[in-house]
Amino acid sequence: MSKKCKYAFKALAHLAKRYPDTHCQTAEIARLENIPRKFLELILLDLKKGGFVNSKQGAGGGYYLVKAPETILLGEIYRLFDGAIALLPCVSLKFYEKCKDCPDEVACGLNRVFLQIRDQTLKLMLEKTVSDIL
Amino acid sequence: MSKKCKYAFKALAHLAKRYPDTHCQTAEIARLENIPRKFLELILLDLKKGGFVNSKQGAGGGYYLVKAPETILLGEIYRLFDGAIALLPCVSLKFYEKCKDCPDEVACGLNRVFLQIRDQTLKLMLEKTVSDIL
DNA sequence: AAAATACCCTACTTATTTAATAGAATTTAT
DNA sequence: ATAAATTCTATTAAATAAGTAGGGTATTTT
Numbered sequence: 001m002s003k004k005c006k007y008a009f010k011a012l013a014h015l016a017k018r019y020p021d022t023h024c025q026t027a028e029i030a031r032l033e034n035i036p037r038k039f040l041e042l043i044l045l046d047l048k049k050g051g052f053v054n055s056k057q058g059a060g061g062g063y064y065l066v067k068a069p070e071t072i073l074l075g076e077i078y079r080l081f082d083g084a085i086a087l088l089p090c091v092s093l094k095f096y097e098k099c100k101d102c103p104d105e106v107a108c109g110l111n112r113v114f115l116q117i118r119d120q121t122l123k124l125m126l127e128k129t130v131s132d133i134l
Numbered sequence: 135m136s137k138k139c140k141y142a143f144k145a146l147a148h149l150a151k152r153y154p155d156t157h158c159q160t161a162e163i164a165r166l167e168n169i170p171r172k173f174l175e176l177i178l179l180d181l182k183k184g185g186f187v188n189s190k191q192g193a194g195g196g197y198y199l200v201k202a203p204e205t206i207l208l209g210e211i212y213r214l215f216d217g218a219i220a221l222l223p224c225v226s227l228k229f230y231e232k233c234k235d236c237p238d239e240v241a242c243g244l245n246r247v248f249l250q251i252r253d254q255t256l257k258l259m260l261e262k263t264v265s266d267i268l
Numbered sequence: 269a270a271a272a273t274a275c276c277c278t279a280c281t282t283a284t285t286t287a288a289t290a291g292a293a294t295t296t297a298t
Numbered sequence: 299a300t301a302a303a304t305t306c307t308a309t310t311a312a313a314t315a316a317g318t319a320g321g322g323t324a325t326t327t328t
Contacts, residue, residue: 001221001248003316009244010235025274034235039317045276058325059273074247087135101144101168109267110143113208113258114135120254124247133243137287159303173288179305192296193302
């Protein structure tokens with residue numbers, strides 16, 4: 001997992017603790033969660049574009065969760081930042097790509113095993129939510 | 135998974151088909167498995183250093199498996215080429231690293247979830263062998 | 269209205285990793 | 299000897315990761 005993705009999880013967890021009452025400023029999250037401030041800004045912006053958080057500009061503004069923590073699936077966030085959950089493109093659900101070096105996907109032994117691994121991981125990632133990482 | 139690791143799996147699977155009778159030359163594996171020849175050379179060398187294959191130099195030489203296909207665990211190969219199986223260094227068994235940004239690992243929610251995911255994946259990777267990808 | 273605050277946006281940088289490629293050296297069979 | 303094959307070292311090009319920089323825009327407080 002990229003640092004970016006990990007920071008996103010931590011930022012969401014931080015916002016979840018305040019949900020639904022208050023909002024938090026970038027600087028506060030950065031300080032308390034040990035995330036470089038400017039890097040965090042980019043991350044929060046991505047989370048906003050993804051529809052997970054919203055923001056209020058100006059003095060006293062900040063970020064807040066749009067959805068309840070228990071409705072934000074970890075897998076959604078992972079995909080937003082790191083793309084495929086599968087270890088091979090040819091077994092990815094959302095980021096599928098055909099293997100150029102593989103003549104027959106159905107007969108491919110790797111395909112079978114790594115599909116199982118993907119299914120397992122996917123199940124947990126779509127079952128666990130932000131409220132599970134508080 | 136890196137291409138290198140994927141190619142390693144395919145090369146091992148190729149050698150497994152011949153096991154234990156004959157050996158194969160780099161050029162043959164490269165051609166039949168669609169792997170760049172010179173890249174494959176490096177991979178086979180790594181597999182040799184790792185103790186999974188052995189080679190015979192000179193005319194009529196080539197590579198062959200040292201161990202039976204059903205004793206080569208996919209996880210071992212994955213670790214050799216791509217390192218940690220875990221998605222976070224702090225939940226890795228063989229490549230553990232402390233998170234610099236995390237004050238308390240025990241209390242970390244991410245830690246708990248991604249430990250579960252690691253356990254699942256690890257179980258399958260140490261259960262499945264080269265004979266499962268033939 | 270002005271100043272301060274805080275998000276918004278684009279671009280840049282630096283380091284690392286990935287995926288090869290090149291070429292020569294070494295070893296072995298015939 | 300020579301042809302065939304592995305072994306070793308070095309290089310390269312492209313992509314990705316992780317952050318940095320600096321200003322622009324919107325809002326609130328005074």
